[in-house]
Amino acid sequence: MITMDDIVREGHPMLRTVxxxxxxxxxxEDQETLKEMLQFLKNSQDEEIAEKYNLRPGVGLAAPQLGLDKRMLAIHVDDIKGKLHSYALFNPKVVSHSVEGGYLSSGEGCLSVDREVPGIVPRHARVTVKAYDMDGNQVKLRLKGYPAIVIQHEIDHLNGVMFYDHINEDNPFQPPENAKPVDQE
Structure with missing residues (x-):
């Protein structure tokens, strides 16, 4: 079972690795790891399990956050309509995105970052992602709103990019042009 002790923190070189x-x-072995990553997210969102094992709630996890040099990620999140988006993916790649931007008005957080980093993180409002599922079948996901932001955050991890790299240093709370807030539940 993956716990917070398995998650590498800011400053670890794997978080800056493509x-x-x-x-x-x-x-x-990779299938098992990916399954465990998704289970961690489910556990972290279950109040009893999270409290018992001292897990911070998470909606996404990428392999580099476990110190692994592999293009694997899991997300487990509800969209604004309450639809569950639960994916365990190998080699995900954004193949197209909207011109319109989106962001979380409350900013983003990260299981690998143990501090608040205030500011708006500009993202695409909609993305199409191609990847492989747990069994190696090719999948194509069209995501918008909160799930789109979560998957972009996780794909950034696969490219050695942290969410705060996107924040405007001069004016952290200035909304990006042609973007609107994506309200999460």
Whole structure:
């Protein structure tokens, strides 16, 4: 079981690494790791389990956050309509995105960052992502709103980018042009 002790924190070199693609079909070991990553997110959102194991609630987790040089991520999040978006993906890639931007008015957080980093993180309002599922089948996801922001945050991790790299240093709370807040539940 993955716990907070397994998650590397700011300053760890893996968080600044562009990770390597996972061979498809995925190895059993990679499938197991990815399954555990998704289970961590589910556990972290369950109040009883989270309290018992001292887990911070998370909606996304990327392999580099576990110190792994692999293009793997999991997200487990509800959209504004309450629809669950639960994915465990190998080699995800944004293949298209909206011109319109989106952001969380409250800013973003990260399981690898143990401090508040205030500011608006500009993202795309909608993205299309191609990836491989747990069994190595190619999938195409069209995401908008909060799930789109979460997957962009996690794909950034696979490219060695932290969310606060996007924040405008001179004016952290200035909304980006052609963007609107994406209200999360």
């Amino acid at each position: 990770t390597k693609e996972v061979p498809i079909p995925p190895a059993k």
